[in-house]
Amino acid sequence: MSTSRLDAMYRSILLTKFFTKGWGKPENLRRLFEFRKVVSNREECLKLIERDYPVTITREQKMSDCTLLEGYFLSPLERYLPGIVPEIAQKAHFQALLPVHWPEKGCKPMCLHLAGTGDHFFWRRRNLMVKPLLKEAGIGGIILENPFYGLRKPTDQVRSSLHNVSDIFVMGGCLILESLVLFHWCERNGLGPLGVTGLSMGGHMASLAATNWPKPLVLVPCLSWSTASAVFLQGVMSHSINWDLLEDQYLSDGEYREKLSKMVTIVDEAFLAGKKFARTYSQSMELPVANNTEKKKDDAEPAKKLDITYNESGAKVPPNVVDVDVSKNILDINTGETKVTTDTVAHSETLYKELQRLLGEGKISDVLFKKLTSNEKFVLEPQDIEALNQLSEQNIKEVLLKCKVADLQQLLQNSKKHVQEKMREKSSANETDLVVDSSPQILKDPLKSVELTQKAVKKPEKPWNISEFTSDLWVNLPFLRSTSKSGKKIDIGKIHWRDREALQFMRGIMDECTHLSNFSVPFDTSLIIAVCAKHDAYVPREDVGTLEEIWPGAEVRYVDAGHVSAYILHQSLFRSCIKEAFERSKKRWKDGKHID
Structure with missing residues (x-):
């Protein structure tokens, strides 16, 4: 499926850069990897959040069409991983909008809205999603401020430019536990059925949050997929990362290479x-x-x-x-x-x-x-x-x-020689005296691979391993393709194997902490309606597990658009899916019990 040119153009004009200070402290990453194993298990994660977790309401404002509440609570992640959450991000701020009159007696649907990349403060979600849903279907909404965003943004952080790779995992860990706090708060106040949604990064965070609620929960993730690894390695966001810095840190600090790399799993x-x-x-x-x-x-x-x-x-x-x-x-x-x-x-x-x-x-x-x-x-x-x-x-x-x-490597070597012979025959027929590039990429699609170079490529210093051959990662990375933005030819065959180690580590840690197959399956997958863009250049879906495979029973719908155009043009579709999912919940469940 082709990807949207608008997505690539939009990303190219943004100034936001990610992970400008590197991976983050090795010790912090180690603690996060270990904690992931706890929060990915629904029974264990629920033990971390008591039903009466303290929530403070600081403001209540009566308006003509709704009641606006503002409040905060201490992020539970700070309890269990002290010092890992920046001080300014430790207080979780939220807004809640409740209708003046609920349309159905005994039914007070509430949906938690999580922020996508760059969605600071509350106004965007409040005006584009929460208020229209409240007006159209009587569905109340909670808007939670992301760690590292808006009121929770560190003073030295520029816009949405997270300093470290570890920050994205801190953000996810916070939102998983904070969502549980808000679900408990809703239940204490007689609100339900409950749901969670989000766009882009917010959609993926909503998916992670939904895995740990032990009751029926509406889930509508929009413009997201099964893992964040493809987003940062294959999507247009990969252009916003200083890969040279990450590579240097990975190779210079043995903690990453010798210890942390052994703690992660490349799921796919x-x-x-x-x-x-x-x-x-x-x-x-x-x-x-x-x-x-x-x-x-x-x-x-x-x-x-x-x-x-x-x-x-x-x-x-x-x-x-x-x-x-x-x-x-x-x-x-x-x-x-x-x-x-x-x-x-x-x-x-x-x-x-x-x-x-x-x-x-x-x-x-x-x-x-x-x-x-x-x-x-x-x-x-x-x-x-x-x-x-x-x-x-x-x-x-x-x-x-x-x-x-x-x-198997020997078999690959032999087959490589066979492909080279075929290519030499082709070049001889065209009266072109070229030396075939012997990089592993030629095996992926020899007729459509990188242009053959005039000089023979040196044999890699390290023998190929099966991962390098089988993974589509190396040819899909935008920054490793055959031409640069300036049009200059790039000889992929000369990329050093050590460069790929850092990329493999990035893929491993992203899968470890964000791949949905590493988490519990939501309580009722029939209440899941995911909306994806067919031409999404931000969230590639090839060669990673699908939502239908990971969550049997979940429904996936597609819009004929790219990531940016879908966000701009299809807000009404996202809302209609949320309304439909809540209707399903009302027909299937009442007070947490299945309706026969």
Whole structure:
């Protein structure tokens, strides 16, 4: 899907720069990563906020069409991570607008509105969303000031230019807990059903906040998606980051590289690996056979049926099949080892049955069957590719994570040589004497890749790892594409592997703290209506988990617009989705109980 030129143009004229002081203190990042594991669990997070958490109302103003309340409370994050929230941001300021008369007896719907990037103070949300919703549907609203914005902005911060990468995680941690405080406050005052919404960054913060409420909650995230990693690495916002500064800090301070990098998970890495693997090798090209140094067993030996056991959740699991949830595994970019983040697997039995079927139909050999149903690492040979392409995408992920990384790299090297030969033949036919760029990017799409350089590119100082090949990150980053704004050609093949380490770290920490799959699933996903822009250049959606996959039952709607134009032209659509979601809630739930 093409992206909006208006988004790129709008971002280019803004002066706002992000993370001007770097990553933030390593100790702060460590504390945030550890705390994320608490707030991402609904039961544990709820224990942090008592039902009667103190809230102070400082002003009450009666108007002709509504009652305006203003108040504040101490951000709970300061309780649990002392010193991590700037002093001026520790007091959470909010406004609440209540209708003079509620349209329905016994029903007082309230929606919490969280701020998008650059949305300081209350006036914008109050006039564009809260007042119209109050007038059109009798839905009251709460407007919470973001940390680092408006009344909570540090004095040395310029506009919305957050100083550190860690600030975005402090902001998220504050808003998750502060939303719980306000939901409890609403319940104490007899308000409900409840909902939460936001645009852009506010939409993603609303999604995070919704994961921890243990009751039905309307959720309408607008112009956001499943993770912030794509926003800062692939979207137009990436141009607003001083990557040189982040790279220098990452490489010069061992805390980031040696300790913090091991605490984060790139959630979609396995997904990308399987997707890229299937897409790249399903092409009808003859690949040279990879070197297989392992001794093969007798092909005629019959395959033994696996005994089925049961895991802790009661699901059947073949013991021979890899006993991990590969959708939440990553490959360590330094060692090539698979990191296991959970001890259950949802697809092992499905994979085993699918392999049995293919074996019975003669579509895979006994040798390949034994490889795929063994816990041992195995060599993936070119002749196996056609058979593997018959597997589902989810099962390809599992297979790929069991391959021997070194042998798979050898396969990639051999296939690279094959592509080079094809390109040389093409260049010879055109009477052009060019040396093929041997960077991993050429494998992604050899005919549409970066222009071949006149000089041979030096071999990287560090061997390629599987992550560099499988991830679309390196070719999707706007600042790593083949031409600069000035039109000057950029030789992507000369980008040093150390530069990519810092980018991989950014992606890892963004996924760790913002990927929705790292958090609990909202109580009732049928009350979720997400609105996305088809041509959004701020929030790319390719190669990351979808909301429908992460939250089964959630509805996603699309507008034929970019990020900026959708924000300007489709406010009425956002409001209509909020009203529809509240109507759903009223039909499905009453006083927290399901209506049959």
